[in-house]
Amino acid sequence: MDISLTAEFAEILFTHTPTDKERDAARRGIQDFLASTLPVFYGSLPDEGKQAVLDSFPAVKSVENTALRLGYLSHALDYDDYHAAFRGHPSTVILSSLFPLSFALGRYRVDDFLDAYIIGVEVAGRLGRAIGTRHYGMGLHSTATLGPIAATAACCRWLKLSREQTQIALGLAATQSSGLRAQFGSATKPLHSGFAARSAVNSVQLAMVNFPGQENGVLESFLNVFGYHAEQPRQLLADWAMPWRIIEPGLEFKRYPTCGGTHSAAEAAFVLRQRCVELGVDDLYTAITRIEVSFPPGADTAPNICCPVDGVQARFSLEYVIVDALVNGHLALKHYTAIPVDSTLRSFAARVKRCPDFSAPADELDPDRRFHRVTLFLSDGQQISHCVTRQETAAIYTDVEEKLALSLTLLPPSIAEQFSATITLDSSEELEQLASLLCS
C-alpha cells in the first residue's frame, strides 16, 4: 500500500531540526505573544468576553481549559502575529496549546519547546497553501480551522508522540476543525482561538492514551471538504523547511491593534495626514469632503464592518481605521477595545467609500499583491492620493521588544518584572517560570 499523506506528514514533523536563526525568530514570536496577551490577561485593558470565558471554563486541573482561556486571551486584542501563507494568526493557537501541556507535564527543555513552535508555524504556513485560495473566502476562519492541526503537530513534536499516535492526533484535530468568519467583530473571534487550542490539547491527550481514531485519510478528507476544489495537498510537504516558514515569509508582528487587512490603508492615511500638514490643512473634518479607498476585489473581506459601534468592531472597520489614522496619526491600543467608538470619528468614517479596483487581480488569488490606495477629496477641489502595498507594510520592521515593553507598562510593576525576567527565554528555568506565570 502507498504511504498515506497523513503518514508522510506525521513522519516529516520529526525529521528536521531548526537552527539558532529559527529559534531567535521563535523567541520574537513569544515576545509578541506576550505583548498581545498580557494587557487583557491582567485586566489592564477592558474586554467584553473575558469574564464569561473565565466563568465557563474553569482552569483548575484542566489542561484543555487552560489552553482555551489562553487562546482567548492571546487573541482578544487581535494584536497578535499573522502569517501570510496561513492567512491567520498562528502563535495564539500554537503557543496556547504548548504552554499548558508543558506546564501540566513539567517539560521545559527550551530548545525542544522552540523547535516544536517552529514546526507548528511551518505546518500553519503549509496548511494555508494546501487548503488553497477559496477556504478563507468561503467564510471560514483559518486561525480556527487550520490552527488546531498546526498546534497539534507542534504538540506531537514537543511530546515526542509515536508516528501512529501523531497520525491519530492529526485526524482528531482535523475532524474538530471549525470556525466561521461571520463571528468577526464579536468576542467569538478570539474564542475561536481558544476552541482551537482546546481541540489541539484534546487531540494530543486522546492520542497519548491510544484512543483508536483513524490513522489515515482524515487530513486528506479535511483538505478535500474544506478546499472547495482549490486544495493542493502536496503543498503540505513540498520543500519542507526550505526555508522554514517562520523565516520566509515569517511571522508578521502587528504595529497596530486592528485587523491586518487595514494596515496598508492606515499607513497610506499616515502619509496623507503629513501631506495635509504640508498643504496647510489644519481642520481635516472641514477640508475633506470625501475619501475613497481602493484595493483588489475581495481585499476588504476581513475588515468588513462599515459603521462600528465599539472598539472591537472598529478593528474590522476599514473606514474607521482610515479616519483614525488621518486624524490622530496613530492607532491607539486602548481605542480598539470594548469601549464605544469616538462618535466624531464615526461620523467622519461615513465619508469613506470602498472602491474595489477591478483592474487588479482578485485578492483571494494572491493576497500578497494586496494594496490600499487612499484618496482624499478636499473642499477646494484638490485630490491627494497615496498607495501602500501589503509587501511594503510587511517589509517594515516591527520592534517587538518595544511592543512588549509598552504592554508591560500597562501591568502592575511587580508582575511586569516577573515577565521581564523570562523574556530572553534562553534557559529551561525561564521557560518554566513563563509557563507557570501563564498557566497557574
Add this chain to the structure above:
Amino acid sequence: MDISLTAEFAEILFTHTPTDKERDAARRGIQDFLASTLPVFYGSLPDEGKQAVLDSFPAVKSVENTALRLGYLSHALDYDDYHAAFRGHPSTVILSSLFPLSFALGRYRVDDFLDAYIIGVEVAGRLGRAIGTRHYGMGLHSTATLGPIAATAACCRWLKLSREQTQIALGLAATQSSGLRAQFGSATKPLHSGFAARSAVNSVQLAMVNFPGQENGVLESFLNVFGYHAEQPRQLLADWAMPWRIIEPGLEFKRYPTCGGTHSAAEAAFVLRQRCVELGVDDLYTAITRIEVSFPPGADTAPNICCPVDGVQARFSLEYVIVDALVNGHLALKHYTAIPVDSTLRSFAARVKRCPDFSAPADELDPDRRFHRVTLFLSDGQQISHCVTRQETAAIYTDVEEKLALSLTLLPPSIAEQFSATITLDSSEELEQLASLLCS
C-alpha cells in the same frame, strides 16, 4: 431592518407546544436512547474508546464533560435512532446535552423536558433539509455538524433563554460545527457525538452568562459555507411543526446494531436465507459462489468498509452485514463491538460485489428512494434475488420496549431495576432519577 433568519428561528423555537402524541414519541426516543447507551455505559459490552474518553474528560463538576461522555457512550454501539431528514442520529446529541444540563441545574419538569427534546428533533430534521443534499456527500457527518445546533436549540427552549441569548447560542453552536465522515469505522464517530453535545452545552452556558457573540448572520453563513450550493435556508422555518418531525418522518429505531445504510440489504438477505432453506440449500458457503448487491449510486457512502477487521468496522461493511444476515439469520449486538470479526464470515464477505444501479437516481438527491437488491449466484447455476426498499425497512415497527428490555438483561440486575423504575417517564421524579443515574 428585516428580521434575520437567526432571529426568526430563535423566535419559533418558543412558539409551539407539542401534544401528548409527540410526547409519547419522545418517550419512545428516550427508551431507545437508553437501550443503545446502557450496555456500553455499564461495560456489559466491550468498547475500545471508552476508557480513553473517560480518562481524558473527567466529569466531576463539569457539565460539558458529562455531556461529552454521554454523547460518546450513547453512540458507541451505533445502535441509536436515526432521522431520515437529518441524515444522522439526533437523540444521542440532543439528550446528551439535555440530561446533564437538567441534572446540573436541577430542572426536572417532565413535559417541558420532553417538549425541548421534541423541538431538538424538529430542528434536526429541518437543518437536514436546509443544509441540502450535498453536505453529507461532501464528507461531513451530519450528527456532528448539525447536531450541535439542534441540541443547542433544544437546550435554549428547555432553559427558557431570552431571544437574544438564544440567537447568540445558535451562533456559537454553528461556529463550532465540525466532524468528518473519514472517521467512520473508528471510535471517533461516537466521539463526534460527544464533541457535539459538549459544543451545545458550551454554547448555552456562554449565552447564559451573556457572552457577546454575534446575534445574527452566523447560522446564515453556516448554511452557505456547508451547503455547497445546495442549501435551502427557508426550509429551516417552513411549515414548522406541521406535522412535527418527531412524528413525520419520525425517529427510526434500529433493529440491527449496524449502519442504517445496511439494513435493507440485511432484510433482503434474511428473505434470501429463507428461500435457500426452501430450495434445500443447507451449506451456504458451498452453494453460493458470489453475491451482488445493487443500490442507487452513492447509497453505499456510509457503509464503505469492504474488509472489516473488527466488529466496529463491520457495522459499516455492507458486505459483512449481508453474509452475517444470510448465514445467521440475525445481526447479534455482541458481534458488532470491539472484537475481531468472524474470519469465516469475513472470507465469505469477499464474495460480495457492489454493483451500483446507474438506472436509479443518485442517492444524495433522495435517500428516501434507496433500495438494496441482493442477488445470490448458486453453484448449480441458479440466481435468486430480492429487493428491499428503505421505505419498507422504515415502515416495519421496532419494538423499542423489547429492545430496551433486552439491553437491560445485559446489566447487573440492581441497576436494571433502577432504570426500569424510570422508563414510563410520566413524572418529574422519574426524570430526576433518570438524569441522576446518567449524570452522577
